[in-house]
Amino acid sequence: MRNLSVARAVAWRTLHNVFTNPGLVIPQLAFPLFFFTAFAGGLSHIHDVRGFAYPEGYTAFQFVFVLLQSAAFGGVFTGFGIARDFETGFARRLLLAAPHRTGIVSGYALAALCRWLVTAAFLTCVAFAVGMKVGGHGVDLPALYLLAALVNAAAILWACGVAMRLRSMQAGPIMQMPVFLVLFFAPVYVPLGLLTGWIHAVALVNPLTRVLEAGRGFVAGSPTEVAAAYGAAAGLAVLFSLWAVRGLRKAEAAG
Amino acid sequence: MRTTVDQVALLARRSVLRTWRNPAATIFPLVFPMLLLAVNSGGLRAETHLPGFPTKSFVAFALAVPFIQGALFATMNAGTDLARDIESGFMSRLSLTPLRGAALLAGQLGGVIALGLVQACFYLAVGFVVGVRPAAGVGGVAVLLVFAALIALAFGSLGATIAIRTGSTESVQSLFPVFFVFLFISSMNIPRNLISTRWFRDAATANPVSYLLECVRSLIITGWNGEALGLGFGILAVIGVAGLSSAAAALPRRLAR
Amino acid sequence: MDHPNTIEAEKLVREFKKGPRAVDGIDLHVDAGEIYGFLGPNGAGKSTTVLMLTTLLPPTAGAARVGGYDVVREGPQVRANIGAALQEAALDPLLTGREHLRLQAALQALPREERGPRAAELLDRVGLTEAADRKVRGYSGGMKRRLDLAMALVHRPRILFLDEPTTGLDVQSRTALWDEVGRLAREDGVTVFLTTQYLEEADVLADRVGIIDHGRIVAEGTPDALKAEIGxxxxxxxxxxxxxxxxxxxxxxxxxxxxxxxxxxxxxxxxxxxxxxxxxxxxxxxxxxxxxxxxHSPSLDDVFLAKTGRSLEGHGAE
Known part of the structure; x- marks a missing residue:
């Protein structure tokens, strides 16, 4: 019960800061929208490459990637806030006030999820407004959002673990770069089958590839590799929750 | 005259050293554009199958992008360093010395140009390793380096203007998303004639960054193209003159003694 | 009483990697309702001791019990019973004073309906009612310290840790804070552990004083007894x-x-x-x-001088 109270308090404070500060809320909405515009608008001709078979069109194809990207970066950006809290000493206040400190990690994760849900809603509205076609039925889109929420959880827990180990804003690139690489070493612009060479080999073992392909399957109404995708996303979330809690223990030991 | 040259050299050296001693500022401009090049050249290779695509090597096509990203880093480096000098009071200390304002600006931009050239050499070397041979030959490589130096000068002076006018690193950093938008809404990833979404093609056509990209790209994949070179250097000249004159105009107020 | 408002430490040690022993085997006993002044110069180990007693830093060796609970094994119980205002009043510049107090109340799991009234009561007590709805980034140093103290009191702790609470404050703010700390001990029976570099503060406020130097307690007693001891x-x-x-x-x-x-x-x-x-x-x-x-009465500085061979006057904050 006290853990829940701590989690809610930490989440409230993080969300309050984000949504009352235009410098934080605008990039959160603008960047995914911008990537969606740049990829879906600028590269739509790629859909004409032989072998590119995605019935819902390039807008829907890119929407799934940008949605997952916003989920992952929503987590990382929340991680920046954690690093800032340690740098300014505010985290010490949280560590002191929270009887059960795992509630702090849960609070940050809850904030990252709520923060991303706003972005996801905004992005979805824009996508439908510009004519995105969806082939799936009732359950397919929620399944995509659930998958993205797991990606969000994995990303915030990864970033949280880094922030609590380094306890400095200098941790920013370390949080960001691996997430960037995992995202972009997946089939971002074309389906997996059209990738060749080293990038194909990397994409094959990249867990995000399963998530991306399954997500595109949901939007097309023909889900593929659903179990593998959920397994990969949930596996990452569990793995990084252990990473985050160990990070918390390291922060506690460091004082 | 000799004193001014010494001052410029000293300040340029300081500018290079402070970047060199900050690993994040040195490594990021070298590594990040190469990562993006790797990601995009892998993911977008299928584009070369589109009818009308100008080359069979997407890496050669995409190698122009790091040069323009160099502009972004030049702006940030020049602006952030100057703004930090203002915030920390170092500029006030300089204003108590007989240092000429022009020497300060030239020194800072000299350092940025030196770093821009290092970056350009690195990008070309990486391109060479993965098999890119500039179609315009050795002369083309020389022109590319001149172009890279001018990019650093022109965009560095824009960053310097913002820094001198606002005196705030935060204001300089806020330029980053603006440049980012200009870069992405351009012919960065696909030739303009192959952009099928009309509004995007129009935006890319109106965007000066497209012509800077196409200037570099022409030297790498097509050879000597007078129109592309003229547009690229012309746009750079306009940006440079505007940036330098506004920075020079703002400087006396900041250095008011 | 099973869990008295006491602070006890036995051979408490904290070593940092590649550094000296910041705290080198100190023994402490602070009685319930007592104000204990922990006096020492820069780097003596005052703040490190506070961090260990407040469960923010695990000891390298030794044991400590705060409010009857072990600081290592029973951290959650310790935190539930203590309040602390640490050296840097780490506040969020984007939150108002009232929001800080409500946040602290939520972190301490105070029932929702109690949070508002408790925040208002504490804001009034530390004289911040007028500034309550302003963002903290506009607060002066003294206002931040007072808000920090109010936050430490939100959940009515039995034991209060104050790490150099008046450093950097003007005389008026310092006196107001002393009055409040004195009132807490006298009227509410709160045990106060106070670190300070100000001799006057320890003299005026503390029932007993411990003098720490190089991680060791070199003298302990009431201010009068300590002074009498040396001359x-x-x-x-x-x-x-x-x-x-x-x-x-x-x-x-x-x-x-x-x-x-x-x-x-x-x-x-x-x-x-x-x-x-x-x-x-x-x-x-x-x-x-x-x-x-x-x-001329002997001062605590004379005591420090007698015990360490150095004067405490003129040292900066730890």
Whole structure:
């Protein structure tokens, strides 16, 4: 019960800061929208490459990637806030006030999820407004959002673990770069089958590839590799929750 | 005259050293554009199958992008360093010395140009390793380096203007998303004639960054193209003159003694 | 009582990698309702001790119990019973004073309906009602300190840790904070562990003082006892004219040993402060005219000097 109270308090404070500060809320909405515009608008001709078979069109194809990207970066950006809290000493206040400190990690994760849900809603509205076609039925889109929420959880827990180990804003690139690489070493612009060479080999073992392909399957109404995708996303979330809690223990030991 | 040259050299050296001693500022401009090049050249290779695509090597096509990203880093480096000098009071200390304002600006931009050239050499070397041979030959490589130096000068002076006018690193950093938008809404990833979404093609056509990209790209994949070179250097000249004159105009107020 | 409001430490040690022992085996016992002043210069180990006692830093060796709970094994129980205002009043510049208090109340799991009234009550108590709805980034240093104290009190802790609470404050803010801390101990029975670099603060506020140097407690006791331990008070007399020096010296010799004085004649009173009245009467009886008479009590700095060979005055904050 006290853990829940701590989690809610930490989440409230993080969300309050984000949504009352235009410098934080605008990039959160603008960047995914911008990537969606740049990829879906600028590269739509790629859909004409032989072998590119995605019935819902390039807008829907890119929407799934940008949605997952916003989920992952929503987590990382929340991680920046954690690093800032340690740098300014505010985290010490949280560590002191929270009887059960795992509630702090849960609070940050809850904030990252709520923060991303706003972005996801905004992005979805824009996508439908510009004519995105969806082939799936009732359950397919929620399944995509659930998958993205797991990606969000994995990303915030990864970033949280880094922030609590380094306890400095200098941790920013370390949080960001691996997430960037995992995202972009997946089939971002074309389906997996059209990738060749080293990038194909990397994409094959990249867990995000399963998530991306399954997500595109949901939007097309023909889900593929659903179990593998959920397994990969949930596996990452569990793995990084252990990473985050160990990070918390390291922060506690460091004082 | 000799004193001014010494001052410029000293300040340029300081500018290079402070970047060199900050690993994040040195490594990021070298590594990040190469990562993006790797990601995009892998993911977008299928584009070369589109009818009308100008080359069979997407890496050669995409190698122009790091040069323009160099502009972004030049702006940030020049602006952030100057703004930090203002915030920390170092500029006030300089204003108590007989240092000429022009020497300060030239020194800072000299350092940025030196770093821009290092970056350009690195990008070309990486391109060479993965098999890119500039179609315009050795002369083309020389022109590319001149172009890279001018990019650093022109965009560095824009960053310097913002820094001198606002005196705030935060204001300089806020330029980053603006440049980012200009870069992405351009012919960065696909030739303009192959952009099928009309509004995007129009935006890319109106965007000066497209012509800077196409200037570099022409030297790498097509050879000597007078129109592309003229547009690229012309746009750079306009940006440079505007940036330098506004920075020079703002400087006396900041250095008011 | 199972869980008294006491603080106990036994051979508490904290070592940092590649550094000296910041805290080197200290023993402490602070009674319920007592104000304990922890006095020491820069880097003596005051803040490290507080971090360990508040569960923010695990000890390398030794044990400590706060409020009857072990700081290592029963961290959640310790945190539920203590309040702390640490050296940097780490506040969120984007939140208002009231929002900070409500956040703290939520973190401490106060029932939702209690949070608002408790925040208002504390804001009033620390004199921040008018500024309550302003963002903290506009607060002065003194206001931040007062808000920090209010936050430490949100959940009505039984034990309060204050790490250099008045460093950097003006005299008025310092006095207000002393009054509040004194009231908490006297009226609410809160045990207060206070670190300070100000001798006056320890002297005025603390029931007992521990002096720490190089990670070790070098002296402990009430301020008066500590001062008495190192010496008797001195009376310094300045005669009205130069020819009065001899008669004054003759009188003062009867009360103890004469000690050097740059302005007049001084004597260390063998009988303590009580001898002052006797001195005055004796001077009067001898018909000596006196321009000025001063009683000098030993200060805590004298205590520190006696125990460590160095003076505490002039040291900065830890």
């Amino acid at each position: 008797r008070p001195t009376v310094e007399v300045i005669p009205l004219g130069e020819d009065g020096r001899g008669p004054v010296a003759a009188v003062l010799e009867r009360f103890g040993t004469l000690v050097p004085s740059s302005r007049g004649i001084a004597v260390r009173l063998e009988g303590g402060e009580a001898g002052l009245a006797e001195v005055v009467r004796a001077l009067d009886a001898a018909g000596v005219h006196v321009a000025q008479l001063e009683l």
